[in-house]
Amino acid sequence: xxxxxxxxxxxxxxxxxxxxxxxxxxxxxxxxxxxxxxxxxxxxxxxxxxxxxxxxxxxxxxxxxxxxxxxxxxxxxxxxxxxxxxxxxxxxxxxxxxxxxxxxxxxxxxxxxxx
Amino acid sequence: xxxxxxxxxxxxxxxxxxxxxxxxxxxxxxxxxxxxxxxxxxxxxxxxxxxxxxxxxxxxxxxxxxxxxxxxxxxxxxxxxxxxxxxxxxxxxxxxxxxxxxxxxxxxxxxxxxxxxxxxxxxxxxxxxxxxxxxxxxxxxxxxxxxxxxxxxxxxxxxxxxxxxxxxxxxxxxxxxxxxxxxxxxxxxxxxxxxxxxxxxxxxxxxxxxxxxxxxxxxxxxxxxxxxxxxxxxxxxxx
Numbered sequence: 460x461x462x463x464x465x466x467x468x469x470x471x472x473x474x475x476x477x478x479x480x481x482x483x484x485x486x487x488x489x490x491x492x493x494x495x496x497x498x499x500x501x502x503x504x505x506x507x508x509x510x511x512x513x514x515x516x517x518x519x520x521x522x523x524x525x526x527x528x529x530x531x532x533x534x535x536x537x538x539x540x541x542x543x544x545x546x547x548x549x550x551x552x553x554x555x556x557x558x559x560x561x562x563x564x565x566x567x568x569x570x571x572x573x574x
Numbered sequence: 575x576x577x578x579x580x581x582x583x584x585x586x587x588x589x590x591x592x593x594x595x596x597x598x599x600x601x602x603x604x605x606x607x608x609x610x611x612x613x614x615x616x617x618x619x620x621x622x623x624x625x626x627x628x629x630x631x632x633x634x635x636x637x638x639x640x641x642x643x644x645x646x647x648x649x650x651x652x653x654x655x656x657x658x659x660x661x662x663x664x665x666x667x668x669x670x671x672x673x674x675x676x677x678x679x680x681x682x683x684x685x686x687x688x689x690x691x692x693x694x695x696x697x698x699x700x701x702x703x704x705x706x707x708x709x710x711x712x713x714x715x716x717x718x719x720x721x722x723x724x725x726x727x728x729x730x731x732x733x734x735x736x737x738x739x740x741x742x743x744x745x746x747x748x749x750x751x752x753x754x755x756x757x758x759x760x761x762x763x764x765x766x767x768x769x770x771x772x773x774x775x776x777x778x779x780x781x782x783x784x785x786x787x788x789x790x791x792x793x794x795x796x797x798x799x800x801x802x803x804x805x806x807x808x809x810x811x812x813x
Contacts, residue, residue: 468783469588
């Protein structure tokens with residue numbers, strides 16, 4: 460009973476976010492506020508971690524920015540700041556946390572596509 | 575109108591504000607409460623209002639069964655105080671409240687300066703608060719049993735190695751030698767911890783949901799889930 464009471468205050472799932480899995484190559488559209496203007500920024504990369512948990516679920520996206528610097532960003536799945544998430548492709552992965560990608564660079568850091 | 579209500583702690587979660595920032599909140603099922611007594615300067619020497627919370631056996635449909643359950647769960651003086659007993663010739667002192675209230679399990683008092691707008695039997699809901707208000711939440715903290723000095727007073731532990739044995743969580747010295755030859759009063763030692771009345775001051779009200787009698791305050795609140803809490807306007811906001 461109390462669980463339902465808590466759920467009634469929590470954010471509903473975002474309809475613009477499909478089901479995500481670790482290893483997915485995604486484009487995350489994030490709303491950001493610049494001064495008093497709001498715009499949407501795209502953060503492309505690979506999901507290296509996905510934590511479930513309803514309202515508190517989050518996922519971490521890793522991308523290689525300029526000069527080969529790895530950038531990771533964690534998003535709350537139900538955050539209203541997420542405009543939408545596009546899944547570019549699914550990868551074949553055998554574990555839930557893909558931290559091993561941090562130690563790889565170049566072609567070795569790419570995952571095989573799932574068929 | 576009074577700014578106070580009784581409720582039950584439901585649990586914690588997080589909600590997003592309009593900027594998309596996640597705020598940690600405690601959800602409280604608050605009210606509805608009824609005014610069960612008004613304390614006046616003339617009769618009681620101070621002004622306050624007594625609220626009652628949680629109707630007993632509210633979900634029992636059969637009236638006879640309900641009456642029996644109420645009689646079992648609330649003792650006679652309690653029912654008399656709520657005006658639930660019928661006056662007769664032998665007991666003319668039995669009084670009814672000016673407006674009837676349901677059988678309420680918990681009674682708590684709130685200090686109020688201005689009691690002119692209040693009347694017995696008046697219903698108080700979460701709507702006395704709105705998002706952005708500052709409140710104090712009073713509850714009974716979780717009992718920790720007999721706790722050592724590290725948990726209870728935040729003492730540091732002693733070295734695990736260098737020849738130590740059995741001293742890791744010991745309190746260390748508790749006093750001097752023959753002067754004064756005794757342990758000073760008030761020395762912090764192990765003992766019962768928790769289970770005490772604790773007040774969380776100046777919490778922000780984030781959500782008020784009159785439909786479900788719910789409210790959410792920012793941050794944590796004393797006590798276990800399902801524990802009784804009283805919520806009042808913050809003492810820090812009164813001027």
